[in-house]
Amino acid sequence: MKNGTTSPSAAHDGLISVEALRALMASGAPPLIIDARFDLGDTAAGERAYAAGHIPGAFYLHLDRDLSGPKQDAFGTFRGRHPLPERDAFAARLAALGMTPGRQVVAYDAADGMYAARVWWMLRWLGHANVAVLDGGFAAWQQAGAEVASDPAAPAAGVFSPGEPLEHPLSAQDLLARLGQVRLIDARAGERFRGEVEPLDAQAGHIPGATNRFFKTNLTPEGRFKAPAQLREEFEALLGGREASATVHQCGSGVTACHNLLAMHHAGLTGSRLYPGSWSEWSANPRLPMAKG
16 A cells, blocks of 8 residues: 555555544554754754654654765775665664564655654565655645644554565666666756766766756655556656666655656655665766766
8 A cells, every 4th residue: 555545554654644643653553763864064954844844753763864875885985975875773763662573664864754764675675565754744744733742752662673675776886887777767857967066075076878857856746656557658758668667766865766666666666775885886987987977
């Protein structure tokens, strides 16, 4: 079940509406709700927003501290701005919030799903399928007149460990070996992809052979995800006859790329992969090929 208003017990594995989330919260099996609001330019903004008001029972997870690991590996090599944490460490963080196997998880951010999609992908990376992104985020929750809380949620320890991954990340070396064999989709804004500007990373440009699809292209003017049929048509045009499983997603640091992965999942195009290091890792390595235009 990817969305809709069916019984609260139905599993949600992609997107969830405000109405469906409210029904789940009122059921006998409330979901674990993750507030993932963040601002790359002000890394404390999400925590301030959470303190000012959040969905009742939601826990805040910080992109840098909770959803990312060390920027350097054991040898001092740069891994990108938001490399993945260890699977066991992330599972333990969730367990401390009350996570248990099979429990429904719902992630949200301010509006467009940019950060919530990272949570969605990471739960699936841990082998957990029952995870959904609130379509329209906290903005949609407020627009619906739903209850807002200001007190922090009280954690209740759970038991949770990683299972067989449902998502399989790709390393820079893996991607280098597959350039020309996969459809590489870059989720950054067009001007960054073309190399006209680069406000965050070592160099401007893109990975050779990549196709640009800015992640916000997945949304309607109202900030909701487009209908599955429309997304499927748009992504199939990008795939050029390739299977979804021959698709790799990247962006600046492995965050907005998850939005394109979620959009493909919502469209029924499953099996594509994430390059978590993305342009931030790739552009920092002078031995790797780069392109502009």
